[in-house]
Amino acid sequence: MKNSENKIDNNKQVLPLGEGWASHIYFIGIGGIGMSALARYFVAKDLKVAGYDKTNSDVITALVDLGVSVNFEDDISSVDTSFLNEENTLVVYTPAIPKHHKQFNYFKDEGFHLMKRSVVLGEITKQSFCLAVAGTHGKTTTTSILGHLLYQCGVEVTAFLGGISENYNSNFISSGTKVSVVEADEFDRSFLTLSPDFACITSMDADHLDIYGDASELQKSFVAFSEKVKPNGKLFIKNGLPIQGITYGIEDDSDYSVKNIKIENGSYLFDVKTPNALLKDFKFNLPGRHNLSNALIALAMSIEYGIPHQQLAGALLSYKGVKRRFSYQIKTDTLVYIDDYAHHPEEINAVHQAVREMYPGQKVLVIFQPHLYSRTRDFADEFAKSLSQFDDIALLEIYPARELPIEGVNSQYLLDKIDNENKSLIEKSQLIEVVKSSEASVILTLGAGDIGEEVKSIKTALSHAH
Template sequence: MSKGNRIHIGNNEKTLPSGKGLGWVTHVYFIGIGGIGMSALARYFLANGKQVAGYDKTATDITASLQELGVDIHFKDAITEIDSDFLNADTTLVVYTPAIPKQHLELNYFIDHNFKVLKRSAVLGEVTRQTYCLAVAGTHGKTTTTSILGHLLNSCDVPVTAFLGGISENYNSNLIINGTEVTVVEADEFDRSFLTLSPDLACITSMDADHLDIYGDASGLIKSFKDFSECVKPNGKLFVRNGLPLEGITYGVEDDSDYSAQNVRIENGSYVFDVQTSNGLYKDFKFNLPGRHNLSNAMIALAMAVTYGCPHDQLAKGLASYKGVKRRFTYQIKTNDFVYIDDYAHHPEEINAVHQAVREMYPNKKVLAVFQPHLFSRTKDFVDGFAESLSKFDEVLLLEIYPARELPIEGVTSKWLLDKIQNPNKKLISKSQLIDEIKMAQAQVVLTIGAGDIGEEVKHIKEAFSIAN
């Protein structure tokens, strides 16, 4: 690991010593505590009686919710901001996210003073190591599938802790706690984080090219998923979506998979279907999220829950009560005359899935898509795919690229993407123009799409159109 290119962690980046676990920890300090995965871990340690504090670059709803629980959070990178109780290397575990820059003063202080400093993924691996672990991997569908699975197990009174990559509508949290014997986790392919896990049951939902800034090309990503499949415990089981180039128990929708949704129909805006398993056919499951991609996510969650041992009648009740994840095809306004939906989609295949869902639910209505590209590198790698997927909507409003952790790449702009969209009803706009442009479009269905800070505009759009409607 080059000290010039990345933070040099050295021996501190190893997994915690075998047998030592986390029993020595009384304080946990998070660098990047506002991240969705980091905040779930913070909630977990807080619920288990640890003292928790942290730093983040900006204040958000997530940091505010942690502060309401008593977590001390500051937004200036300075050692003087850290409570002295967290400056004892014998009792404090430091957790950081790879998005933190290598020059970060606090992180380098902890490294230089021999604190145990671990990436979030390594801590998650340690937390789950002594549990029965169910892990959900895939370039798309992880968060929804994980939240469905966590909710199903919780509904069946399984002693589960589920770490979610989004805010569950059922629990208004990214953490479900009903015990510690079983864990449900997202197995994140970014930075190869999922290779720290040792699951008993695992699934892979998709392996579309993404994170090419990490993997170089699609073959590197596919190899990483194959490496993850080998992390499953010797007596464990791997589930794969039918059609993926991996060996495992298959699942799908209306196909010949080992676990399959059959006789799918829409009743009162919800899917109703039968579940085909190796043990027989279970009828009339109800699922309220639109889109075949979500139905596929529900199917693998059911397959894993059935394999764990949950009874099908309790699973049917649990699935029917599932409400979804915030920013995953989330209805903000839903009236006969106007529908506003917000979604986290930030990859062409995810936008295609959103398009399929909205066309299935609203086949005869004008649909406006507002999209904020996420990352210069992702826009560069998939510009043609983005253009093709966005061209399918009736009208497109495009925002500037959200950079996140990246610096600009010459020539990679939203205007470049806009020019490639084969749709005459398209426009590049600023956030300040957003509400006026949406009003002028007079669409019956409006979508906001993207993984950047477009989510912060949702409440303003909702307020403007709730008044109008």
């Protein structure tokens, strides 16, 4: 199967650099999920790729296997000297890079051509028919479904994913460059660098208030994104959002709507009402109404692009999901263990809905690692309400990511707000003991931090215990 390991065309001219074209691409923060997908794109273009990250990971190991040179020391002496020529090297960075970063400042001071990741993505997708997926939740799953549908239906597509697809074991899918599928990220207003032919907005819930200040500024940013769609393009909007476009929703009067939903063996069977017809007999294997909504918008965009119904139904059936998005680790008659990236109250609510729909009446333990001090502070009451719905709740300490601590904001602060007696604050060293001693038949690990690195050991411990 073609994917990022294949050359996607023979033309090395990718991005202009001074008088010529970049032949060397250097990434500062190469292990980031969006950055590594771009790195895979340039590898497939047969350019020389290298980069820095502060820690190793499975994503970086996969890049090294493709021949990418990666260093972990923030010092210019760590950089391959062939990348220290400003005439041929493009330096790509993310807004998460700190201002005092030595490598970043060296390249800046020495007059290298530097571009933000989002700008590079905008430049790459300009030459293709671009389908962009925006929204505070659902971007990664929707993008991966859309990329999978188009790829399986024979479209010459390159898809940049914000997660690792279970189907391709990669965050990059490619069979050509005629069409591009991208996540349109609202963080740092990155999505305003795109000019899509088709775009969708899945949700506009308040988030990234450390960047935007308040929810109204975030909404303005989404309005600005909607105006980036090309004049003859199409904008798809989740029904109920305050922007005009082709609407979609579940069992409602939207332009595109899921109808006649049934659940069989943990899968959804349904029909799709389009503006012109009722398309029957779709099957989707991911649980949760939020995932069903993600599948619907991916189908709607594919239908509007011109893919036939039967081809889409077959492609959807083979979709396996994204790692850390409602990822089943154990699924037996007596025990279910699911890992999910959920790090916002609405995402936790979506996971709760899916679990209760698929496993009614069963006892559920959730282990949650909050992500960012600012997000925990800004949504403490909402987090408490969403977590209180589970039967047992265990909190890890906040994962800081790019932030410094905020006085008075910690997991104990959040725990005190949770309206449920079966709650506790635990250390990572207690994880195995907590899951093994739990009476719950459904166990969840949630969060966008390094809790994902504990999944393998939790799965092993539970497998041995049952």
